[in-house]
Amino acid sequence: MNILVINSGSSSIKYLLLDMRTEAVLCSGAVERIGEEMGNLSHKIAPGTMGESQVSLSEPIANHEKGMHLVIALITDPERGVVKSKDEITAIGHRIVQGGDLFTASCLVDDEVVAGLEKLVPLAPVHNPGHLAGIRVARELFPGTPQVTVFDTVFHQTMPPRAFMYALPYELYDELKLRRYGFHGTSHCYVTKEAAKFLGKPVDDVNLITVHLGNGSSMCAVQGGKSVDTSMGLTPLEGLIMGTRCGDTDLAIYPLLEAAKGLNITEINDLTNKKSGFKGICGMNDLRDIHKAVAEGNARARLALDMFGYRNRKYIGSYMAVLGRVDAIVFTAGIGENDPVSRELSCRGLSALGVELDHERNQSGERGARDIGAKSSKVRVLVIPTNEELEIARQTAEVLRAR
Numbered sequence: 001m002n003i004l005v006i007n008s009g010s011s012s013i014k015y016l017l018l019d020m021r022t023e024a025v026l027c028s029g030a031v032e033r034i035g036e037e038m039g040n041l042s043h044k045i046a047p048g049t050m051g052e053s054q055v056s057l058s059e060p061i062a063n064h065e066k067g068m069h070l071v072i073a074l075i076t077d078p079e080r081g082v083v084k085s086k087d088e089i090t091a092i093g094h095r096i097v098q099g100g101d102l103f104t105a106s107c108l109v110d111d112e113v114v115a116g117l118e119k120l121v122p123l124a125p126v127h128n129p130g131h132l133a134g135i136r137v138a139r140e141l142f143p144g145t146p147q148v149t150v151f152d153t154v155f156h157q158t159m160p161p162r163a164f165m166y167a168l169p170y171e172l173y174d175e176l177k178l179r180r181y182g183f184h185g186t187s188h189c190y191v192t193k194e195a196a197k198f199l200g201k202p203v204d205d206v207n208l209i210t211v212h213l214g215n216g217s218s219m220c221a222v223q224g225g226k227s228v229d230t231s232m233g234l235t236p237l238e239g240l241i242m243g244t245r246c247g248d249t250d251l252a253i254y255p256l257l258e259a260a261k262g263l264n265i266t267e268i269n270d271l272t273n274k275k276s277g278f279k280g281i282c283g284m285n286d287l288r289d290i291h292k293a294v295a296e297g298n299a300r301a302r303l304a305l306d307m308f309g310y311r312n313r314k315y316i317g318s319y320m321a322v323l324g325r326v327d328a329i330v331f332t333a334g335i336g337e338n339d340p341v342s343r344e345l346s347c348r349g350l351s352a353l354g355v356e357l358d359h360e361r362n363q364s365g366e367r368g369a370r371d372i373g374a375k376s377s378k379v380r381v382l383v384i385p386t387n388e389e390l391e392i393a394r395q396t397a398e399v400l401r402a403r
């Protein structure tokens with residue numbers, strides 16, 4: 001069974017083809033700058049293996065249809081293709097950012113699902129139109145192939161109302177569905193299952209705090225394998241401090257910015273999403289650059305790092321209060337998997353709550369799933385590499401099996 005995972009954005013299509021017998025990646029790539037004067041396509045065959053090779057091309061790519069045609073031609077190329085024809089693609093899994101509360105599970109795409117996604121565009125104006133374009137084209141080009149939507153929000157649909165409601169006038173929830181949805185659900189779901197395996201417990205027995213720290217960051221309180229709270233909200237802006245997003249702030253800053261700086265709401269949205277977080281504090285959004293700057297004595301970079309660690313710690317503490325019993329804190333994604341300093345800052349001072357790091361294991365350059373907690377730590381501290389594409393492919397296969 002080969003599954004093609006597609007992440008279609010407004011001007012890009014990222015893809016990955018997996019052989020589900022072994023879960024090996026056959027090829028992966030990205031079509032970028034769709035609709036611009038010049039488009040790009042980069043295609044990797046057997047990435048991460050000895051046989052890895054790459055094809056790149058630059059040409060105008062007018063729309064998603066043209067982009068998908070190019071991808072299919074590369075995947076089925078008579079000489080370098082990883083499959084002989086598109087019939088060898090058993091199913092397609094589509095990554096969808098916002099499923100609102102219309103979608104509580106991954107599901108087979110039909111006209112009703114497409115209509116649901118269209119209805120959700122006001123909640124995800126940046127993402128859902130791009131996803132819809134990808135689904136439309138994939139359904140045209142693969143008419144007989146089952147297609148499945150896998151949502152970033154679905155894992156968090158188990159949150160109780162006390163966690164997902166905002167204390168705004170209730171009518172706004174009724175009318176506009178304003179509530180916390182949470183994101184990175186596919187990642188939180190994947191590391192939850194992997195952490196349960198690592199701990200040797202059934203997934204519905206584990207209580208975890210999953211900490212996805214990347215350019216976008218979020219945390220999730222997992223009780224009995226299910227999300228009961230998460231830091232991102234109606235959009236991915238809320239919660240932790242991120243590369244360019246501010247996370248939690250006082251909403252009263254907005255009218256003040258309007259009055260003092262003459263910014264309109266679109267400009268404020270841009271400022272909080274694209275010019276804040278690490279970038280807003282110290283001018284850099286990549287943590288590796290921030291570490292270099294800290295080493296050179298840059299006080300703003302030091303402050304950004306301190307603020308990041310402090311906010312993470314506050315969330316971990318509050319999720320410990322939410323969960324009562326915590327089996328493990330699980331770090332994942334670019335920063336969570338690779339940066340011992342961030343993990344140390346996020347766990348600092350939590351020993352009274354039973355969280356103690358083994359500093360040597362935290363620092364070691366080991367890869368893969370590992371325990372970095374001290375032997376005496378009551379709460380295990382794990383690093384589990386995330387794999388959202390594999391999770392999408394697994395969920396796609398599960399939906400096919402359940403048909």
Ligand code: AMP
Binds near residue numbers: 333
């Ligand atoms: P992601 O969005 O998951 O790809 O993560 C991107 C973030 O991970 C960026 O801030 C990178 O600086 C950070 N990152 C990636 N590799 C490392 C590393 N080896 N050490 C520290 N930070 C890293």
